[in-house]
Each structure stands twice: as C-alpha cells, then as structure tokens.
Amino acid sequence: MFKKNDWTLLIEEDRNYKIVAKVGSGLLQTIRGYIDTDTLIGVPYGTVVTSTLGAKFRAIPATIFDIIEHRFRIKAQAIYPKDAIYIVKATAIGPGSRVVEAGTGSGFLTAVLAWYVRPWGIVYSFEKRFDHIRVAIKNIKSVGLDLYVDLQLRDVVKSGFGSMKVDAVILDMGDPWNVIEKAVEVLKSGGTLAVFSTTIEHMSKTVEMLKTYNFYNISIEEVLLRRWKSVVGELRPETFDVVHTGWIITARKA
Numbered sequence: 001m002f003k004k005n006d007w008t009l010l011i012e013e014d015r016n017y018k019i020v021a022k023v024g025s026g027l028l029q030t031i032r033g034y035i036d037t038d039t040l041i042g043v044p045y046g047t048v049v050t051s052t053l054g055a056k057f058r059a060i061p062a063t064i065f066d067i068i069e070h071r072f073r074i075k076a077q078a079i080y081p082k083d084a085i086y087i088v089k090a091t092a093i094g095p096g097s098r099v100v101e102a103g104t105g106s107g108f109l110t111a112v113l114a115w116y117v118r119p120w121g122i123v124y125s126f127e128k129r130f131d132h133i134r135v136a137i138k139n140i141k142s143v144g145l146d147l148y149v150d151l152q153l154r155d156v157v158k159s160g161f162g163s164m165k166v167d168a169v170i171l172d173m174g175d176p177w178n179v180i181e182k183a184v185e186v187l188k189s190g191g192t193l194a195v196f197s198t199t200i201e202h203m204s205k206t207v208e209m210l211k212t213y214n215f216y217n218i219s220i221e222e223v224l225l226r227r228w229k230s231v232v233g234e235l236r237p238e239t240f241d242v243v244h245t246g247w248i249i250t251a252r253k254a
Ligand SMILES: C[S@@+](CC[C@H](N)C(=O)[O-])C[C@H]1O[C@@H](n2cnc3c(N)ncnc32)[C@H](O)[C@@H]1O
Pocket: 076, 077, 078, 079, 102, 103, 104, 105, 106, 107, 108, 109, 110, 126, 127, 128, 129, 132, 154, 155, 156, 157, 158, 172, 173, 174, 175
C-alpha cells in the first residue's frame, strides 16, 4: 500500500510511457495529461489511475534506478546501473556502511550508494569541478538522499580525502592510480577499494599501483548485460545495445 512521500513508477502500458512521481505531491503534469498523486495515498501497489486526458497508468513502487533515471539531470558521463549495482555487491555496502567516493560527477553512483547505506551510513563524495558538483547537489537533494551524503568540492589528487575511516573507497575518475596512496589513509584494514576503469591502459596503471601499496585479493570483473525483447512471438536479443562500459577492479587493504 502506498504512503505519502513514497516514490512510484507510473506506467502507461499501451505506449510503454513511464514517469516517476512522489505519492501525495499533488497534481503531476505529464505529456498524457495531469495525474493527481494524492489519490494514490493508501491504495494498493498496482492500482490503475486515470489522467485528465483519460490515459491509464499503473502505479507500482519505484526502484532507486527508476527514481534516478527519471529525476536526475546528467552532466558528466554517469555510471551504468549494471556497474553501479555490481559495485554495491563487490564492496558489500549495506545499511550503516561508511563510504568514500570520487568523483561525484552528476551523482548517479552517489545516489545508489546512499540508497544502500541508509539509514545509518554515510557517503563522503568528492568532486573537483564546481559545475558538476552543483548538478549533483541538486540531483541528490531532489530525491531526498542528501541526509546520507557529504558532498565536497575537492581535487582528491591534490588534497586527499580527509581523516575519516571508511569501509570502502570507490573511484570513478580519470586517474585513480594517483589517489591510491590517499585511499590507503582512509580505508580500514580489510576494507575494499573499487575502481571503475574504462580502458585497458587505465586498468593496467591502477593494478600496478594497487600492488605497490600491498592491496590483496585483486580482482577484475566486467559485467556483460544483454537485453532481450519481451514481445511474445519476437523473443530475441535487442538489435542495438551498449557493448562496452568498463571493468570493476576490487582489492582489499592489507
Ligand atoms: C565519469 S565521472 C563520474 C560519474 C559518476 N560516478 C556518476 O555515476 O555520475 C568522473 C568525475 O570525476 C571527477 N574528477 C576527476 N578527477 C578528479 C579529482 N582529482 N578529484 C575529484 N574529482 C575528480 C570529474 O570532474 C568527473 O565529474
């Protein structure tokens, strides 16, 4: 049953048109007319609501990825959901985890991490570009995850991360090998460092540096996702898809 302030994904099945809304936030404008989100308070998941133009939308609870994909403005290249969720798995992030992340970009990965560290954890996220962090702050706030995120404008290669101790450090930035030494300072012993690498050269420099700083259990993984058409009579892979994103390197601090 929906409560006020829950996030809902509204799906117009005939057209595969989807929109994310906050339950109880009044009238929502869509390209298919207005939907009164107040009527969703107290109704079961899967209820069908009708817009002012007569379009029928099924309301289901939104996932964190639905929320981000529909509500965020993306400025820097954002991580893909398949990689973001694998990083959560590989770093064993959960409620109460303390995490350092660089760079923030538009905050896509930040929001996913924040979602999973709730309600007691924290994500310290660092970004060197003002135009990027400005977008990230707005994005994170717009979905109500700012309580779990400490966003800081800082070049971590020059200034490091600070003096906190964290369970995991996650790097999605141009030259992560230049901050491995600084990551060692904030990571707890046995904690996990995860680096998202998009090229082989990038990966090679990172692994070399991890070995220099005695990280162990180094692993390199690539998440391959193949989308299929879900149309009866046409069940086959999609013709076009994303063929490369990057590798996820993980290692434990000695
Ligand atoms: C690929 S984007 C990160 C995207 C982000 N993970 C997301 O999912 O939205 C890389 C970001 O790292 C930032 N960056 C690069 N070098 C940095 C540094 N030395 N310190 C802080 N941020 C840095 C860039 O400005 C850029 O915004």
